[in-house]
Amino acid sequence: MAFDTIAAISTFPGEAGIGIVRISGDDALEIISKIFKPYKAKDIKKVKSHTLHYGHIVDPETQEIYDEVLVSIMKKPNTYTREDIVEINCHGGIVITSKILELVLKQGARLAEPGEFTKRAFLNGRIDLSQAEAVIDIITAKTMLANKYAQKQLAGYVGSRIKEMKDKIMGLLVHLLALIDFPEEDVEELERKEMLETAKEIVEDIDKLIVSSESGRIIREGLKTAIIGKPNVGKSSLLNALLKENRAIVTDIPGTTRDIIEEYINVKGIPIKLIDTAGIRDTDELVEKIGVERSKEVLAEADLILFVLDASRELSEEDYQIFDILTEKNIIFVLNKIDLPKKIDESKLKSLIKDGIIIEVSTVERIGLEKLENAIYDLVFRGDINLREEEIIINSRHKEALINAKKYMESCVKAIEMGYSEDLITIDLNAALDQLGKITGETATEDLINEIFERFCVGK
Template identity: 85%
Template sequence: MEMDFDTIAAISTFPGEAGIGIVRLSGNEAIDIVSKIFKPYKPKDLKKVKTHTLHYGNIIDPETKEVYDEVLVSIMKKPNTYTREDVVEINCHGGIVVTSKILELVLKHGARIAEPGEFTKRAFLNGRIDLSQAEAVIDIIRAKTMLANKYAQKQLSGYIGSRIMDIKDKIMGLLVHILALIDFPEEDVDELEREQMLNTAKEIIGDIDRLLLSSESGRIIREGLKTAIIGKPNVGKSSLLNALLKENRAIVTDIPGTTRDIIEEYVNVKGIPIKLIDTAGIRDTDELVEKIGVSKSKEVLMEADLILFVLDASKELSREDYEIFDILTDKDTIFVLNKIDLPKKIDEEELKNLTKGGIIIEVSTVEKIGLEELENTIYNLVFKGDISLKEDAVVINSRHKEALINAKKYMESCLNAIERGYSEDFISIDLNAALDQLGKITGETATEDLINKIFERFCVGK
């Protein structure tokens, strides 16, 4: 059942030059407000027209009779709308002036400006979607690859919510059984019954673990794999960035220290958004600006998910190369042996010892050799075990992950209590706490502050 809200309005298209712009309204007064400013080509009462229909005419200021624009008005009547309220969309010509003037007119006649994400928030509050589906909307908007879009669409369809509900149903079944034992304390729990309770608790923990399994891959699919390209000056870091991007984004010269600051760009590697970070060459320097760049490079090294350590195959290893080996962490590192189109001078046996059996990929950014192998290697590192590419995989976000981890802790506590023969009251407390955590994912037990925080991330008009 939908809740009673005031009528909101916003520009739902990008504010700039475009073929069309859309001013969207939602609420009980949406049709009335637009009726005051819309003059259809053929006279009609918008409140009586069929739902989900388009109407041609002009937006006119009722006071000045000024024609603002020639438009198409979409009428969508509740409950079969995005928000489960009456929704009207004014499809006008694109551009900041036209859309802004129409929005001003709409606000003047009774609507108020929508808050970020308020249309989707109303869809959630009116029960059309759960909280995980609402979060999928922003994931779709921000998707950097088709793979990211695919899993966001899957979440929008309610797949995560249905998986959570299945787990909650199992917990509820176990809780009902426990409560019955509390209500009838004279009934002793036999060994077979306790074994069934233990098996159910273990099954629930297993279900939660399967959801958690894709959490790290999910973060990468949504946000991108933070990949730092490091190495001493003039080994070809910027050339590698340009080669992977297939465009000249970074300045490339033979002068050491050309890159003074951090350059960040996304590249699509088989559906995975890779956030490439080209760093300043790491070396000792007295030049102030370059020194700051080197310091930033070391910071990026600590924060990266993956490191591409670029070495010059046409030269012997230098003191600067050794110093970089010394500051490497235990993060996934691919050693990129660049300039293999030139006579090779690097000591390969020494390199193997330094990399401790790590992955070495030979490339030439000039001749475009080895780049496909490098991309395949990055892909395989991301999806160890092919976790997130299975059809039943779920890409969960950090908020879902935290709730699942907490739910698992309560279920493990419940399991321990059953094994030790603790009172049913103790067991029921853990089960209720687990239900509360899972409810935060779908929204049933989410606090108002949490809900507001989630929708603050949205753009105005969505």
């Protein structure tokens, strides 16, 4: 597939030791030959692929030296985009990288759009669409575990699983189409029972990936964990203790936190999105009232709730009011201030929460924090995440396509069970194939492809 030549700065804008200007396309070697003066005289267009060359970037019109650089030459097809690629490794900084890019564009390159290098890799067949999306996940990964799954996706894990399911569906289609096209020929017919078993197997394969997608979402986006409780029980202190820094303002004055504070922590590789909320209580103070309403909204959307109670006080009416609005979600009851004399009636508390998890902590003395982190991990993943890591899909777009594919395959199962004609069964099979193809890109629309790559940064 032929494209024009594109260029962009591929490193973060700002002061840095190194900056990279990337060029990709048929004219990449011609462009670099005009502006690069090697230390040792050579025809840069004829050097071996995947080699590094020292020299200077020079303005061909004025002969002004822009920078001392290393130039990487990578010739098609064994490159990221399957086109000729040149990378100019210059000194970092907004001024010099911008000037070199400007010089490259003057020689005929076009400024790359967001994600266009990776888009070309996809359009030129080097990677499928799920692998392209993995590039974003690697860049935005908040923990090494999230990076690990994104790397697996980039290596083609998702595409290979989808291909296995598509091959099974194609096997059914081939036999069914043969029966439709050659009804009088001696064509071996699949027994209805065998067809039904295969269709059910495909439904199970799809369902495994759908079920695991929730774990995948948490690993990719973070577990939304709301810290709630009445004012002055130590919610902000708990946030600071878990973060190991003073992120939230802490005072003895009730109602200090008026707005939502969000920060991430890493618990055994799982990104936890901690959300410190305003203390929930009845109040006539306008700003605090707005904060309380926002706290209730966060409570409704959270994956996990840390309900903080003051162990040095008895349960109050405000505590009971929060109990009344709790939803049936994962909840850990955090008894804070255990460094002080304990006054809370634990028998009353246990009668309210039944089999709920209670963790005692002191944010001042940093007691119980590791136990709390372990409880978060165990509660969400039941301690068996490693047993299911081979099945994790970490992209919500994939999940939607899988749900649709499962729907069509379940319809196919019913059609086989009801003894419907072969041509009706093929309709569902083709629809399922179309949905699975959206994941890897074979049947993705141009609008969808553009939407995905628009989320990339320029230069990737």
